[in-house]
Amino acid sequence: MASSRRLRALITNDDGIDSPGLLALATGARDAGFDVVVAAPHVDASGVGGSVLAVRDGKRVRVHSRELPDLPDVPAFAVEGHPAFIVHSAGRGWLDPEPDVVLSGINIGANLGHAVLHSGTIGAALAASLHGWRGLAVSLGIPLVEPERPHWESALAVLPDVLDVLLAAPDGTVLSLNVPDLPVRELGELREARLAHWGSVRSRVDHVSGDDGDLLHTHEAELTGDPEPGTDTALLAAGHPTLTELQSVTDRPGLLDGGTLSRRAS
Template structure:
């Protein structure tokens, strides 16, 4: 089994070295392809590939894994996955493991996570993928806790349907102190709670309709991940953030971009189609079979 290891912290980050080492030691045919620079928050972006025409890359030697093929690419992690899937760095992988990210990826923030974005991109190629994230904490980081679970998940992930994506969030505790693993739902929390203007003062700054003049900086009020012992409401007890706060690893299945086909969507879409067609100067063409060839 050929496994692509990637991340969004950069090809030189300690988390990817830890994951690549564990995957390699499991006996899998392993290749590392990741961004040259930190690309956290890139989501599934690929960058301006149409305007570039070419992508620079560099060969890397991971400490203790000098024989392992490792490459840094000038682009975000989703682009690294695409390049690996289309044959730029050897045979197409069977699995994609993305991480270990330094910091959890929980709640709605997964939309912006480059770690998760890489895994979702792999699913578009019909691959199975696992995004692995370790809660941020004081050094030394217990990478082994996350990598042990990631490698243990590989056989079941490989047997899952094509396009399966799992997100694994792990507390920053030694493996011997891990309370277990739970299936967790995606929480509702986002990363950015509010933004205020640095230097703004007076009653006008308190007015929610006030607009700044000129340039400046914004101070972000960020939602911090739950910590051990932090209380949480019963409605959120099964969320990914709450599970990790209980020193349990949280495993959450994710689905990327797909067509919406529920009845409510179809009802409103049908109304919109009628409205849009009335705005067209030309009469509608016939049945689907009469569409012009493209």
């Protein structure tokens, strides 16, 4: 990773500044030779996607300096804003120098399928691409019942090879890495994966009425059945770390060309 020694990495997440996954990723980036700065939401911001919402006082957003365990020399900030807001702030004058790459995670739970749209971890990496930076979202496939000690070290074991891929890719490239929550010795080989139709978890939302008024009550459950072969969901379930290149919002030309609307309507 000698080439990374001249590069600055912004480490963020959506689980909040106190997440052990954030500390693990910052440590891994430092050990890879990056000049590291950490900026993450002051509270859990899971599921916010690409939101740039922040807690504002007029035009001001509060930032709190923090010292991370075992990383006393790494600048760290708890920001009262969502992950994509933090990334955009870094590219709009806050950080000097600006980051060269944004590393987001390590998320508590996999980010799989087209449901990655809703992930704040993914949203931060995609926001990086809007500034021409490379972005990497790292997630650990922890089940709904979180284990006492997740295998953060397994994600870090895969990280160097993935950083090589990221740094060799064009500016603006965004990658999503999912790693099974298994000991390092039990990991399969790193595999490129396409997105599943949804993911590994789906929510059911019920309208509940009671003494406290009307509520929307959410239940999360892991999907049953065999996942589609070759997808990120299937490969992760088989013990493989998966790597997927993602694209930000783009346009598709030809809407009014040659009767496209008529064909789609039919």
